[in-house]
Amino acid sequence: MAQEHCVIIGNGPAANQAALTLRENSSDARITIVGQEPFPHYRPHLLPEYIAGRLSQEDLCVNTPAFYKECGIKVRLGQKVVHVDFNKRELVLDHKEVISFGGLIIACGGKQRIPEHLQVFDDLMLTLKTPADAAQWIEQLSQVDSVLIVGGDLTSLSLTKALLSLEKRVIFMLNEDSFWPVPLCNELSEKIKHMLTERGVEVIKAGRIKRVTRVSDRSIEVETDNKTLRVGILGAFFGMTPNVKFLARSGLDIERGVLVDEYLQTRFDLVYAAGDCAQVYHPTIKDYWVSIGYQNAINLGKIAGLNLLGGMLSVDASPESIFFVDGIIVNTSWWTEF
Amino acid sequence: MPVVDVTVEVCGMAGDGTIAAGGLINEAMSDGGFSVLAFDSYPAEIRGFGRCVTRSRIGNEEIVALEDKTHVLISLNDEQARSRVPFLSENSMIFFDSNPAVYVREDKSLVSELDPETILFGMPFNDIATASAGTTRGRNLTALGCFAAICGAPHDLFRGVIIRKFKSKGEKVLQTNLRSFDAGFDYALEHFSNRIKSIFLIPDKVGGPKKVLLSGNQAIGKAAIDAGLKLYFGYPITPATPIMEYLATHLPALGGRVIQMEDEIASIGAVLGSFYAGTRAMTATSGPGFALMTELITHGVMAEIPAVIINAQRGGPSTGLPTKTEQSDLHAAVFGGPGDSPRIVIAPTNVAECYHYTVKSFQLAEKYQTPVILLADFYLDNRVENLPMPEASESEKSGSNVLPENSLKGSYRRYEITESGISPRALPGMEGFIFSATGLEHTQTGVPDYSPENHMLMTEKRHRKITGALGDLPSPEEFSSGGKLDVGVIGWGSTFGSILEAVTSARNRGLRVGGLKITSIFPFHESVIRAFMNRCSEILIPELNYAGQLANLIGYIHSKDVVRLNRVTGTPFPPSAILEKIEYLVQVGDE
Numbered sequence: 001m002a003q004e005h006c007v008i009i010g011n012g013p014a015a016n017q018a019a020l021t022l023r024e025n026s027s028d029a030r031i032t033i034v035g036q037e038p039f040p041h042y043r044p045h046l047l048p049e050y051i052a053g054r055l056s057q058e059d060l061c062v063n064t065p066a067f068y069k070e071c072g073i074k075v076r077l078g079q080k081v082v083h084v085d086f087n088k089r090e091l092v093l094d095h096k097e098v099i100s101f102g103g104l105i106i107a108c109g110g111k112q113r114i115p116e117h118l119q120v121f122d123d124l125m126l127t128l129k130t131p132a133d134a135a136q137w138i139e140q141l142s143q144v145d146s147v148l149i150v151g152g153d154l155t156s157l158s159l160t161k162a163l164l165s166l167e168k169r170v171i172f173m174l175n176e177d178s179f180w181p182v183p184l185c186n187e188l189s190e191k192i193k194h195m196l197t198e199r200g201v202e203v204i205k206a207g208r209i210k211r212v213t214r215v216s217d218r219s220i221e222v223e224t225d226n227k228t229l230r231v232g233i234l235g236a237f238f239g240m241t242p243n244v245k246f247l248a249r250s251g252l253d254i255e256r257g258v259l260v261d262e263y264l265q266t267r268f269d270l271v272y273a274a275g276d277c278a279q280v281y282h283p284t285i286k287d288y289w290v291s292i293g294y295q296n297a298i299n300l301g302k303i304a305g306l307n308l309l310g311g312m313l314s315v316d317a318s319p320e321s322i323f324f325v326d327g328i329i330v331n332t333s334w335w336t337e338f
Numbered sequence: 339m340p341v342v343d344v345t346v347e348v349c350g351m352a353g354d355g356t357i358a359a360g361g362l363i364n365e366a367m368s369d370g371g372f373s374v375l376a377f378d379s380y381p382a383e384i385r386g387f388g389r390c391v392t393r394s395r396i397g398n399e400e401i402v403a404l405e406d407k408t409h410v411l412i413s414l415n416d417e418q419a420r421s422r423v424p425f426l427s428e429n430s431m432i433f434f435d436s437n438p439a440v441y442v443r444e445d446k447s448l449v450s451e452l453d454p455e456t457i458l459f460g461m462p463f464n465d466i467a468t469a470s471a472g473t474t475r476g477r478n479l480t481a482l483g484c485f486a487a488i489c490g491a492p493h494d495l496f497r498g499v500i501i502r503k504f505k506s507k508g509e510k511v512l513q514t515n516l517r518s519f520d521a522g523f524d525y526a527l528e529h530f531s532n533r534i535k536s537i538f539l540i541p542d543k544v545g546g547p548k549k550v551l552l553s554g555n556q557a558i559g560k561a562a563i564d565a566g567l568k569l570y571f572g573y574p575i576t577p578a579t580p581i582m583e584y585l586a587t588h589l590p591a592l593g594g595r596v597i598q599m600e601d602e603i604a605s606i607g608a609v610l611g612s613f614y615a616g617t618r619a620m621t622a623t624s625g626p627g628f629a630l631m632t633e634l635i636t637h638g639v640m641a642e643i644p645a646v647i648i649n650a651q652r653g654g655p656s657t658g659l660p661t662k663t664e665q666s667d668l669h670a671a672v673f674g675g676p677g678d679s680p681r682i683v684i685a686p687t688n689v690a691e692c693y694h695y696t697v698k699s700f701q702l703a704e705k706y707q708t709p710v711i712l713l714a715d716f717y718l719d720n721r722v723e724n725l726p727m728p729e730a731s732e733s734e735k736s737g738s739n740v741l742p743e744n745s746l747k748g749s750y751r752r753y754e755i756t757e758s759g760i761s762p763r764a765l766p767g768m769e770g771f772i773f774s775a776t777g778l779e780h781t782q783t784g785v786p787d788y789s790p791e792n793h794m795l796m797t798e799k800r801h802r803k804i805t806g807a808l809g810d811l812p813s814p815e816e817f818s819s820g821g822k823l824d825v826g827v828i829g830w831g832s833t834f835g836s837i838l839e840a841v842t843s844a845r846n847r848g849l850r851v852g853g854l855k856i857t858s859i860f861p862f863h864e865s866v867i868r869a870f871m872n873r874c875s876e877i878l879i880p881e882l883n884y885a886g887q888l889a890n891l892i893g894y895i896h897s898k899d900v901v902r903l904n905r906v907t908g909t910p911f912p913p914s915a916i917l918e919k920i921e922y923l924v925q926v927g928d929e
Contacts, residue, residue: 040454065454075454095436095460097447132532 004029004102006308007091009081011035012044013294014275014301015107016062021305023071029309031073034093036108038078039131040065045158045294047134051141052162057131081108084250086268103270103308106247106258107301110240110276110292115177118150118236121212124220125236128155137233144218144232145169150209152178152192156237164200171202171231173224177238240292242277255279259288262314264304272308274300280315289317342372343397344537345405346485348478349422350414352381352388355478359412360392361722362482365499366491367396368551368724370538375401375835376722377910382576382660389418396538401723402688403835406912410489412481414463416448423451431535433484435477436460459488459530466525467518476518483522490536493523547726554692554718557728558648559584561696562620563592564730566737569619570596571608576660577716578622578650602627606634606645613644614775616739616765618700622648625667626657629674635709636675639800641775642753642761644703644710648696651715651831653908662908663716665831668887671711672860678797680804682706683859684811685713687834691857692718693728695812701738706807707763713859715882717910718832739763742771751782755795759803804861811858814866817841818852825923826874828854828867828900830888833880833911840916849924856888864895871896876923878903880916 006022006029008015015033022031035041042060049055068075080094084104091099112127126140127133137159141147146169149156156172163170174193178184193203207225212234215221222229242257252266253259258273261281265272275297279288291300303313346363350356357378364376375395381388393408395401407427413419413434426432434448444450449458461484467477479500486496500519504512527534552560559581562570570589572582586596599605605621612619623631628649638645651667653659671683682702686692692714699710742750742762747770754761761782764771774784779796781787817838818826825844829837834855841853854870856862871877877900879889886893886902893900903919905911 038457068454076450076452077454078458079449092441093449095434095447095449096438096441097444097449098441099444099450135532 005100006031006103006105007099007101008033008105008107009084009091010107010109010275010277011037011039011041011075011077012107012109012275012297013041014109014297014304015105016041017298017301018105018107018272018274018305018308019073020071021302022309023073025306025309032099033068033073033075034079034081034091034099035075035077036080037130037132040075040077042131043294044129045155047128047131048155048158048162050131050134051128051137051159052165054165060131080246082246084247084252086251086271104272105301105304105308106244106266106271106273106277107275107297107304108243108277109297111243112236113238113241114236115151115238118209121209121234124212124214125150125234127236128159129240137235140233141166141168146171146231147233147235148173148220148222148229148231149235149237150175150177151236151238153237153239156235159235159237160196160201161199169202170200171204171229172196173204173206175205175207177208240276242279242290244277255288257290263307263312264300264315265307270308272304274304280317282317283314291317341398342537343395343399343401343405344409345393345395345407345427346410346412347394347408347422347425348392348412348414348481349419350390350478351418352383352390354390354414355475356380356390356414357392359414359478359482360394362479362496362499362503363392363394363396363485364551364722364724365503366486366496367394367538368549369499370491370495372396372398372538372724373401374551374722374724375404377404377717378720379909380661389415389421391422403839403913404910405839406914410485412485413448414478414481416442417446419448420446420451423448426452426456428453429455429457431457431459431488433459433461433481433488435463435481437462437465439464457533459484459526459533461522461525461529463522466521470521471514471517473514476514479515479518480522480525483519483524484526485522486519487523487526488530488534489538490534491538493520496523549724550727551722551724552689552693552728553580553720553722554686554689554714555580555650555720556584557689557692558622558696558712558714558719559588560728561693561730562646562700563588563594565697565700565735566618567620567700568594568617569608569612570594570621571599571605571612571619572596572621572623573599573602573605573627575602575624575627575650577652577719578624578627578648580719581622581648581650602630603634606631606638606647609645609647610634610638610641610643613703614766616767618646618704618737620646620648620700622650624650624652624660625654625670628667628670632670632675635681635711636677636679637777638709639675639679639681640677640777640779642707642763642800643775644700644707646696646699646703646710646712648712648714650719651713653716653906659908661716663832663910664882664906664908665715665833666883666887666906667713668830668859668883668891671713672891678801680801681708681860682710682804682807682811683713684710685831685857685859686718687829687831687855687857688718689721689723690725690728694730694734695857697730697734698810701734701736702807702810705738705740705810706760706803707740708804713831715832721832739765741765741768744770747771752784753780753782753796753799755782755799758806759799759801760806761799808858808861808863811861811863813858813863814870815855815857816852816870817855819845821873822850823852823874824850824927825876825878825920826852826854826870827878827880827916827920828856828870828888828892829880830856830859831882833882836911836913837880837916839913840920843913843917844920844924849920851920851924856892859888859891862892864892867892868895875927876901878916878919878923880904880911880919882906882911 211223653662880903
């Protein structure tokens with residue numbers, strides 16, 4: 001394995017940590033990262049700071065391209081994997097390029113989750129996952145003075161702080177979709193409302209969104225069960241879902257994410273999954289759980305890299321830190337980090 | 339307005355429409371008011387295989403050379419375009435077909451070669467072209483549409499050029515190309531709306547005289563016509579053939595004739611015959627054809643008959659590299675042929691000089707009654723620049739035959755010894771004069787004479803005449819701030835643009851460096867060159883030949899060995915290689 005071609009699908013924290021781990025432990029391996037986004041590996045949690053103007057785009061980057069060159073890791077950006085053939089051990093990119101691999105780590109991360117009833121308004125809402133999203137925020141914020149945030153997650157809270165620093169009016173809409181997959185009980189809802197209000201955010205409880213209409217270049221009208229609001233930007237923050245649709249016909253076991261054992265191995269030899277796209281089996285609770293968060297992704301990336309080289313490290317997640325939400329088992333550490 | 343300096347490259351297989359796409363970019367950018375310098379390279383074979391590459395440097399300031407690095411690559415064939423990857427700049431943009439007809443393995447893929455900073459624009463060229471125009475033939479235009487949209491070039495700018503180029507081919511062809519272009523443009527706007535780069539912002543008002551796109555060969559052809567060319571004799575050879583094609587298109591309508599001869603020997607023979615009769619004529623060839631001409635060129639020297647010969651140099655020796663550039667015929671042009679046969683050799687360095695020195699060649703040939711060789715090269719012949727349409731004044735175009743005075747009737751001596759070496763030349767039909775032309779050594783009256791005294795006398799006369807031509811030849815041009823220089827860079831031909839770019843960069847970095855452009859290769863202005871060399875600690879002479887042929891010719895003037903920088907890659911001299919050498923010489927000098 002050490003001298004074969006190790007391919008990593010994804011360019012987030014799990015993917016990059018896996019690549020670096022492979023390099024550190026195998027000087028001969030040919031390592032390729034294939035990332036769908038055109039951006040070098042960045043820290044997504046700093047995007048709000050970038051929007052606030054406190055960081056440059058370069059500040060978001062974890063490593064320079066030169067670093068990867070020095071490490072002998074080939075990084076291919078803006079290139080999407082559309083199919084993986086595990087029998088032939090080949091993956092296909094969207095421009096019909098075929099890449100052979102000896103070992104594979106799937107760390108393609110998650111994509112923004114938009115609840116089904118809001119998907120029809122997709123083009124009227126801004127999300128924040130990538131620098132391209134951030135660029136859209138920056139462009140639109142220069143023209144508007146108010147933002148309505150629906151849903152709610154770690155990113156939305158950081159962004160709210162950034163928006164306040166830019167002296168924008170921020171309205172935060174709390175409803176049952178907020179802070180998915182955490183169950184928003186009354187107690188938690190009040191706690192969040194208090195925290196946000198203290199910082200100058202207008203918190204409303206407005207039920208579900210029924211209609212979103214663009215009124216003008218600078219104005220969007222949002223109609224809910226009990227309110228109609230006019231704001232400059234509508235921001236949607238409903239967490240992430242594993243971005244594994246391209247693997248649907250590959251023969252991998254997929255539920256929401258790629259199902260892997262506690263060693264992060266899939267049902268195929270020398271094929272691992274790590275980070276937000278993986279559902280990891282827990283031998284104690286005898287079920288699968290999803291890891292969310294930057295640091296967790298790094299930990300999983302490291303384990304996947306070591307195990308691909310022959311290691312047998314299992315993921316260390318105590319049953320107490322995992323809880324059930326909406327049918328999924330979630331590792332809570334992302335929440336406690338906040 | 340931001341400074342624009344972008345090198346755009348189109349690369350494909352022969353038959354992909356690569357050269358056509360590059361040409362459209364050049365025309366559109368020129369119409370938009372930008373400076374353009376472009377160069378195509380293509381295989382020697384006629385069609386069907388081999389790599390075609392067009393490189394266009396586009397800017398809003400004067401451009402004197404191609405840049406080493408490419409900022410935008412439009413790939414019409416990824417396998418061919420892979421070879422261009424080493425020449426890409428950081429953060430370059432790549433346009434490529436994202437849905438090729440067959441799957442491509444990693445080791446054959448263009449994209450697999452690219453650095454992660456590369457900005458990718460993958461689009462299904464074939465699919466877009468087929469959907470819009472019913473054929474993939476316009477896929478090069480589709481790619482162009484994507485490029486235009488992403489780079490922020492106005493839609494109508496390209497459409498205007500496409501209409502101009504294709505309207506003569508009929509409505510169907512025109513519409514196919516327009517639809518293919520529009521579809522690519524629209525696709526890019528729809529799919530890459532957040533990645534539009536406003537690179538080619540067109541100025542509201544373009545200042546200065548209107549510019550036209552002209553290749554070196556076109557400039558030579560136009561100059562010949564403006565100079566009153568009546569007869570062109572030639573045999574096709576790359577890269578000189580476009581001169582014949584240009585003249586075949588334009589000269590007959592003006593009463594002239596273009597005649598394809600059986601070979602180059604016949605061509606130069608006919609040119610000598612025409613000038614002998616007092617009619618301006620020209621031939622153009624390349625190294626192998628020039629080699630065939632040399633015996634008759636020296637006949638022109640001996641018989642003192644004018645001739646204008648264009649030698650469009652290409653890679654040699656022999657058939658060599660027909661579609662690659664080189665500067666390796668300097669020795670052949672200056673010394674080629676039997677005996678002491680001095681002749682005038684001029685080497686233009688850009689398209690404007692191709693025009694002006696061609697015009698000048700006719701006057702020089704007539705006045706000094708000798709073959710004049712204009713030494714161009716593939717890079718200069720095929721290069722396209724946009725410039726104000728070159729024109730020559732009446733005095734530049736006028737005839738300059740030195741005719742005998744009427745008073746000499748009866749006592750006229752065709753090869754009379756004069757102080758200048760120029761003997762008045764009677765043209766056939768002039769009443770009262772005799773007409774002599776001989777390749778044998780001869781007396782002043784033209785009678786064969788092989789005596790030692792006569793041969794010395796006539797050889798001196800012929801050399802004196804050519805040396806005297808210096809006064810009519812362009813003096814070397816210096817590009818420096820004057821004073822003592824650490825490095826002086828001397829160059830000729832198409833390489834001088836690269837030298838000027840490198841010297842300018844070095845001076846901008848605070849180095850004491852200057853450039854000297856030599857266009858009169860033979861005779862050359864020894865005193866001017868010596869004065870320049872004396873002010874320089876080191877003399878660097880970059881050339882596209884192996885031994886350093888200009889260095890061989892003028893190197894003796896310098897008090898110490900000149901530094902040669904020679905390449906035979908078949909490609910234009912990269913300015914960076916010259917700059918690197920300059921910096922090295924400065925550094926060594928400092929130590």
